Amino acid sequence: MKIVIVGGVAAGLSAASQMTRLAPQAQVIVLEKGSDVSYAACSMPYNLATPGTPVEKLYALSLDTIQKERGIDYRLNHEVTQIDPVRQEVAVSDLVNRKDYREAYDFLVVATGNQSNRLTTPGFDGEDVFYFRTLDDTRRVKNFIREKSPKQVVMIGSGYTNLEVAEVLFEMNIKPVLIDKAALILPMMTAETREKVLDKIAEKQLDFFVSTDVLEKSGSVVKTSAGDFDADLVIVAAGVRPNTKLFADAGGELGVAGAVKVDRYLRTNFDTIFSGGDCAEHYVRQLGTNGYVPLGPVANKQGRLVGNNIINNQDMRMFFGIDQTAVFKFFDLTVGSTGLHEKQLQDLGKSYAKVSVDSPTRGYFPGGGRMRIVLLFEKGSGTLFGGEIVGQDVVAKRLDILATAIYNQMTVFELAELDLSYAPPYSPVWDPILVAANQAIKQV
Amino acid sequence: MKIVIVGGVAAGLSAASQMTRLAPQAQVIVLEKGSDVSYAACSMPYNLATPGTPVEKLYALSLDTIQKERGIDYRLNHEVTQIDPVRQEVAVSDLVNRKDYREAYDFLVVATGNQSNRLTTPGFDGEDVFYFRTLDDTRRVKNFIREKSPKQVVMIGSGYTNLEVAEVLFEMNIKPVLIDKAALILPMMTAETREKVLDKIAEKQLDFFVSTDVLEKSGSVVKTSAGDFDADLVIVAAGVRPNTKLFADAGGELGVAGAVKVDRYLRTNFDTIFSGGDCAEHYVRQLGTNGYVPLGPVANKQGRLVGNNIINNQDMRMFFGIDQTAVFKFFDLTVGSTGLHEKQLQDLGKSYAKVSVDSPTRGYFPGGGRMRIVLLFEKGSGTLFGGEIVGQDVVAKRLDILATAIYNQMTVFELAELDLSYAPPYSPVWDPILVAANQAIKQV
Numbered sequence: 001m002k003i004v005i006v007g008g009v010a011a012g013l014s015a016a017s018q019m020t021r022l023a024p025q026a027q028v029i030v031l032e033k034g035s036d037v038s039y040a041a042c043s044m045p046y047n048l049a050t051p052g053t054p055v056e057k058l059y060a061l062s063l064d065t066i067q068k069e070r071g072i073d074y075r076l077n078h079e080v081t082q083i084d085p086v087r088q089e090v091a092v093s094d095l096v097n098r099k100d101y102r103e104a105y106d107f108l109v110v111a112t113g114n115q116s117n118r119l120t121t122p123g124f125d126g127e128d129v130f131y132f133r134t135l136d137d138t139r140r141v142k143n144f145i146r147e148k149s150p151k152q153v154v155m156i157g158s159g160y161t162n163l164e165v166a167e168v169l170f171e172m173n174i175k176p177v178l179i180d181k182a183a184l185i186l187p188m189m190t191a192e193t194r195e196k197v198l199d200k201i202a203e204k205q206l207d208f209f210v211s212t213d214v215l216e217k218s219g220s221v222v223k224t225s226a227g228d229f230d231a232d233l234v235i236v237a238a239g240v241r242p243n244t245k246l247f248a249d250a251g252g253e254l255g256v257a258g259a260v261k262v263d264r265y266l267r268t269n270f271d272t273i274f275s276g277g278d279c280a281e282h283y284v285r286q287l288g289t290n291g292y293v294p295l296g297p298v299a300n301k302q303g304r305l306v307g308n309n310i311i312n313n314q315d316m317r318m319f320f321g322i323d324q325t326a327v328f329k330f331f332d333l334t335v336g337s338t339g340l341h342e343k344q345l346q347d348l349g350k351s352y353a354k355v356s357v358d359s360p361t362r363g364y365f366p367g368g369g370r371m372r373i374v375l376l377f378e379k380g381s382g383t384l385f386g387g388e389i390v391g392q393d394v395v396a397k398r399l400d401i402l403a404t405a406i407y408n409q410m411t412v413f414e415l416a417e418l419d420l421s422y423a424p425p426y427s428p429v430w431d432p433i434l435v436a437a438n439q440a441i442k443q444v
Numbered sequence: 445m446k447i448v449i450v451g452g453v454a455a456g457l458s459a460a461s462q463m464t465r466l467a468p469q470a471q472v473i474v475l476e477k478g479s480d481v482s483y484a485a486c487s488m489p490y491n492l493a494t495p496g497t498p499v500e501k502l503y504a505l506s507l508d509t510i511q512k513e514r515g516i517d518y519r520l521n522h523e524v525t526q527i528d529p530v531r532q533e534v535a536v537s538d539l540v541n542r543k544d545y546r547e548a549y550d551f552l553v554v555a556t557g558n559q560s561n562r563l564t565t566p567g568f569d570g571e572d573v574f575y576f577r578t579l580d581d582t583r584r585v586k587n588f589i590r591e592k593s594p595k596q597v598v599m600i601g602s603g604y605t606n607l608e609v610a611e612v613l614f615e616m617n618i619k620p621v622l623i624d625k626a627a628l629i630l631p632m633m634t635a636e637t638r639e640k641v642l643d644k645i646a647e648k649q650l651d652f653f654v655s656t657d658v659l660e661k662s663g664s665v666v667k668t669s670a671g672d673f674d675a676d677l678v679i680v681a682a683g684v685r686p687n688t689k690l691f692a693d694a695g696g697e698l699g700v701a702g703a704v705k706v707d708r709y710l711r712t713n714f715d716t717i718f719s720g721g722d723c724a725e726h727y728v729r730q731l732g733t734n735g736y737v738p739l740g741p742v743a744n745k746q747g748r749l750v751g752n753n754i755i756n757n758q759d760m761r762m763f764f765g766i767d768q769t770a771v772f773k774f775f776d777l778t779v780g781s782t783g784l785h786e787k788q789l790q791d792l793g794k795s796y797a798k799v800s801v802d803s804p805t806r807g808y809f810p811g812g813g814r815m816r817i818v819l820l821f822e823k824g825s826g827t828l829f830g831g832e833i834v835g836q837d838v839v840a841k842r843l844d845i846l847a848t849a850i851y852n853q854m855t856v857f858e859l860a861e862l863d864l865s866y867a868p869p870y871s872p873v874w875d876p877i878l879v880a881a882n883q884a885i886k887q888v
Contacts, residue, residue, distance in 0.1 A: 010873075043808035043868040058808060164867075296873050297866045320861040327865040336865055364487035364502060396870035397841035400877075401848050403863050408852040417764040419847050421771040421780050422741045423608075424487040426840035429454075429740050433844075 001026045003310055004090055004105040006080045006246065008032030009039065010296055011277025012111035013060060013072075014303025015310075020071045022311040028072050029103060031092055033079035036135045037063050042296050044138040045164040049172060051146060055139045083108065083250035085270045107272050107310045110252070110260055111303065112243040114278040114294055119156065119236050123217030129234040132165055141235070150174055150232030154222045156214055157237035158185045160328040163197075165235060167331050170204065177207040177229050179214060179222075181238075188341040189388060192356040192374050196390040200333050240294060242279040255281045257292035264318040266306050274310060276302030283321035286340050286385070286406070291324070298322050325403045327396045332369070334395035338403040339386030342376055351379040353443040359432035361393035365424040369393045373436040375402075375412060382411035382444040394426070401433055412440035445470045447754055448534055448549040450524045450690070452476030453483065454740055455721025455747035456555035457504060457516075462751025464515045470755065472516050473547060475536055477523035480579045481507050486740050488582040489608040493616060495590060499583045527552065527694035529714045551716050551754045554696070554704055555747065556687040558722040558738055563600065563680050567661030573678040576609055585679070594618055594676030598666045600658055601681035602629045604772040607641075609679060611775050614648065621651040621673050623658060623666075625682075632785040633832060636800040636818045640834040644777050684738060686723040699725045701736035708762040710750050718754060720746030727765035730784050730829070730850065735768070742766050769847045771840045776813070778839035782847040783830030786820055795823040797887040803876035805837035809868040813837045817880040819846075819856060826855035826888040838870070845877050856884035 003019055005012045008030040016028045039058040047055055066074045081100075082091035089104040116131035128148075130141045144150070153169050155162050158180040166176040178201075185208075186194050201208050209226040216223050222231045242259040244252070253269040255261030260268055260275040264283060268275050277299035281290035302319060309316040327336030345352045354376050362368030369392025376386040387402035389395045405415055416437035422429055430438075447463055449456045452474040460472045482504040491499055510518045525544075526535035533548040560575035572592075574585045588594070597613050599606050602624040610620040622645075629652075630638050645652050653670040660667050666675045686703040688696070697713040699705030704712055704719040708727060712719050721743035725734035746763060753760040771780030789796045799819050806812030813836025820830040831846035833839045849859055860881035866873055874882075 040808055040868070040873070042866070042873075046809055046868055295866070297863070300873050321863075323863040325863040325865045327867045327870060329867060329869045334870070338863070338865070364484055365490055394838050394841045396865045396867065397838045397845065400845050400862070400864045400875075401841065403865065404845050404848040404852075407858070407862055408848075408854065410852065414851070418844070418851055419741070419765075419767040419769040419782070420844045421769045421782070421840045421847065422486070422739070423771045423773060423840065424484070424490055425773045426771060426778070429484070429486075429744050431844075 001106050002104065003028050003107045003109065004103055005030045005109040005111055006090065007111035007113055007277075007279070008037065008074055009041070009111070009113055009277070010299035011303035011306070012109065013038035013066070014300045015109050015111065015276065015307040016072045016074070017070055018304045018307025019311050022308065024071060026311065030072055030074040031078040031080050031090070031103070032074065032076050033095065034134065034136065035076050037061065037066060037074065037076065039135045041135070044132065044135065045161065045168050047138060048142055048145070048165070049168045051142065055135055055142065058135060080246060083246060083252075083273075085250050085273060088272060105272070107274065109306055109310070110247050110268065110273060110275040110279060111277050112246060112279040114240040114242045116236065117239045117241060119214065119238060121214050121216055124234070124236070126217070128220070128232070129217070129236065131236050132161060133240065144233060145172070145174070148232065152177065152230055153233040153235060154179060154229050154231035155235045155237070157239070158208070159237055159239070160326070162235065162237040163330050164328055166206065167329070170206065174233070177231075178209065179212050179224055179226070180210050181213055183211045185210065186335075188343055189337060190342050190354065190356070190374050190376075192372060193335065193337070193388045193390045196333065196372055197330060197335060200331055204331060240278070242292070242294070244279055247275070247279075256290050259292050262290070265309050265316045266302055266319055267309075274306045276306045283319050285321040285323055293322060293324055295326060323403055323406050325399065327399060332392050333390055334392075335390045336396055336399040337386065337388040338399055339384065339406040340376065341386060345376060345385055350385065352376050352385055353379050353440070355436060355439045355443055357432070357436040357439050359435050360428060361391065361432065362426065363424055363428040367393070367425075371395060371398075371432055373432055375436050375440045377412050377440055377444065379444065382413050382441070384410055384412060384415060398433060412437050412444060416441060445550050446548065447472050447551045447553065448547055449474045449553040449555055450534065451555035451557055451721070451723070452481065452518055453485070453555070453557055453721070454743035455750070456553065457482035457510070458744045458747025459553050459555065459720065459751040459754075460516045460518070461514055462748045463755050466752065466755040468515060474516055474518040475522040475524050475534070475547070476518065476520050477539065478578065478580065479520050481505065481510060481518065481520065483579045485579070488576065488579065489605065489612050491582060492586055492589070492609070493612045495586070499579055499586065502579060524690060527690060527696075527717075529694050529717060532716060549716070551718065553750055553754070554691050554712065554717060554719040554723060555721045556690060556723040558684040558686045560680065561683045561685060563658065563682060565658050565660055568678070568680070570661070572664070572676070573661070573680065575680050576605060577684065588677060589616070589618070592676065596621065596674055597677040597679060598623060598673050598675035599679045599681070601683070602652070603681055603683070604770070606679065606681040607774050608772055610650065611773070614650065618677070621675075622653065623656050623668055623670070624654050625657055627655045629654065630779075632787055633781060634786050634798065634800070634818050634820075636816060637779065637781070637832045637834045640777065640816055641774060641779060644775055648775060684722070686736070686738070688723055691719070691723075700734050703736050706734070709753050709760045710746055710763055718750045720750045727763050729765040729767055737766060737768055739770060767847055767850050769843065771843060776836050777834055778836075779834045780840055780843040781830065781832040782843055783828065783850040784820065785830060789820060789829055794829065796820055796829055797823050797884070799880060799883045799887055801876070801880040801883050803879050804872060805835065805876065806870070807868055807872040811837070811869070815839055815842075815876055817876055819880050819884045821856050821884055821888065823888065826857050826885070828854055828856055828859060842877060856881050856888060860885060
């Protein structure tokens with residue numbers, strides 16, 4: 001059996017690895033148009049902070065390991081330019097040797113990832129404007145910082161990634177100016193969580209402008225509806241969109257957010273073509289339908305399942321889905337959410353209640369802090385719909401308690417019955433999760 | 445309505461507070477034989493390390509707050525010497541004013557806690573021998589250390605508390621020698637977890653002797669079957685037992701481990717007497733029956749429920765129970781377990797499998813470490829029975845993911861489907877919990 005995988009980052013390499021693990025005799029070819037092997041994209045902001053650590057340290061595996069130990073025919077700088085789903089072959093350009101060829105497949109995996117939305121505003125095509133999405137973007141930003149020693153960065157967009165990058169640059173003494181055209185930062189979060197992020201932005205005295213249009217860049221000045229800003233460097237994170245042109249041109253069907261439409265087995269509209277990762281849809285358990293939540297863990301999980309479902313094609317498993325869990329670091333805060341967002345609940349017309357509870361994260365033991373927990377739950381039944389935590393100390397893995405609760409469709413009554421661990425270095429006697437659950441019970 | 449509570453630490457104060465909260469007009473009398481108000485007992489080891497912080501900093505609330513804000517008639521140095529369940533009254537000794545009196549009640553709460561097993565070995569009655577269980581014990585140990593500057597401590601018993609105290613004393617340059625008569629440290633833990641604790645003991649070059657009998661103490665020398673040890677200070681933690689004499693003398697029925705026998709409503713064999721905390725039984729959900737697990741959170745939860753069930757006596761709620769979750773810190777390790785122990789599974793004759801998986805706790809981001817996760821689960825079904833984690837970084841709240849899974853009777857197949865949070869500062873892309881679950885699946 002011969003499998004061709006288009007794209008070799010998270011989902012692509014996961015799929016390939018699972019296939020050679022399950023079927024060592026299978027021929028697995030990964031065609032990656034870039035010159036970097038699969039890398040830890042989410043770690044890119046933090047690599048900026050360590051000039052002595054090359055970006056290649058983020059490689060998930062060396063090319064040698066991928067090829068020799070895993071037995072994957074992993075080809076860098078090979079771009080797929082066309083898919084022919086009838087003949088079951090792809091057209092490939094070897095970008096280094098400038099050679100075109102065709103590669104037949106029994107199964108194809110579309111793992112083409114996503115791309116940054118580009119700014120078309122005048123002046124944003126210079127060498128001091130960066131999109132921070134690929135390892136090569138990181139390499140270029142890092143080189144620019146080393147060579148030009150920028151003092152001020154204008155950051156367009158204030159999503160997770162730009163907030164992470166803003167912190168890193170701030171700590172490197174590169175002053176961030178954050179510009180967002182939207183009226184609200186983190187629009188999927190509740191106002192209660194957003195408030196804490198805004199408080200931190202104020203505490204750090206970051207320049208931050210919402211409802212602001214970027215008008216043009218002229219030399220090193222970024223002109224906006226909120227005024228002009230000097231920019232030694234510009235980083236744009238104005239959303240992403242799935243890379244689907246190749247697939248769509250071949251007659252492939254697209255779905256939510258323009259991503260590759262997949263069924264629960266991660267099959268596309270072609271029986272021999274599967275898809276996963278940032279280019280594909282992701283099944284959201286609570287919605288009972290596909291959404292688009294391009295994050296690292298889901299790409300890895302989908303990739304692995306695609307590998308399984310191709311090799312065990314007569315015994316496929318359904319993708320079990322996600323609960324939209326996401327988290328990021330912003331200075332001493334961790335900000336995370338799991339389950340349905342308040343806005344989704346409103347759009348779905350759900351009858352819900354919300355509590356927001358501020359708690360210390362430890363009692364007597366030093367090193368603790370404070371956290372805010374927001375619970376969203378159904379009026380009447382108390383079923384937990386979603387949770388957010390923003391604060392210090394251990395936030396992410398407390399959020400995972402809520403993610404586990406949501407997986408199990410627990411009510412806030414049940415949440416209050418959990419036997420959570422307690423010792424002074426880790427928690428107050430009543431863990432903040434239990435405190436929040438007990439408050440929620442009063443609002444059911 | 446008049447309620448008398450015997451004992452004012454965790455369960456006693458929780459019950460009292462809940463009652464005055466629900467029924468401000470109720471007369472709530474707490475009779476505490478000690479001279480300290482309710483305190484954070486689990487934090488006592490860490491208070492040792494800060495000589496400048498008085499032990500009274502561990503008070504949960506000031507006496508003034510308890511009496512004035514919460515409206516509780518909280519009497520220190522008042523010992524209950526007899527319960528008369530027929531007349532519904534108790535005999536009380538005011539230890540300071542040396543006055544005896546009787547107090548009638550509509551409802552009585554037995555919250556008498558537990559006590560250390562005393563060593564009857566010759567020589568262990570001196571002023572350099574301590575039991576580390578009450579705030580007053582802590583006060584006395586602290587004074588002794590300040591006055592005598594001990595260099596070596598012989599610690600008898602190697603349970604959670606003595607391991608916590610050993611770390612604290614070690615860091616204060618008081619060399620611990622740990623002696624245990626049992627063959628195994630942490631006998632309820634799996635060998636896999638125990639190994640990591642023993643590795644840490646070896647790394648710190650602590651003297652540690654198992655299967656060792658303490659023969660006598662002569663002057664400052666502790667004689668044991670493993671040799672003689674100089675002891676400037678001795679700390680004994682050779683198990684605890686519930687304080688039930690008062691209750692038993694009144695005809696009260698005892699249950700598991702000699703604790704006060706309670707039903708699911710936390711009633712004793714007398715309709716008007718309730719009990720909770722370290723003197724009482726604790727419902728273990730997975731066993732479907734009562735056990736004896738004297739820990740802070742369960743005492744607080746039971747106390748609160750007792751308060752509720754007395755005030756709302758016509759609408760009582762069942763105690764929801766525990767899953768035996770417990771955790772402690774030992775140097776840079778956190779050691780915790782939740783659910784059924786391997787030994788319990790063996791005693792129950794369960795058909796179980798076990799996996800032990802070592803993982804890094806973060807990928808690229810600095811500050812991580814390694815952890816070992818042990819999962820115990822049913823052969824055939826894969827239902828999670830228990831979990832242990834030992835290691836660095838965030839252990840306790842990861843353990844709580846397993847506690848939440850056990851509450852929900854999840855299988856390891858389901859555990860592998862959790863959508864746990866990921867960002868480089870908090871976790872690898874595949875959280876160690878998911879890695880362990882995926883390994884477990886292969887053994888079902």
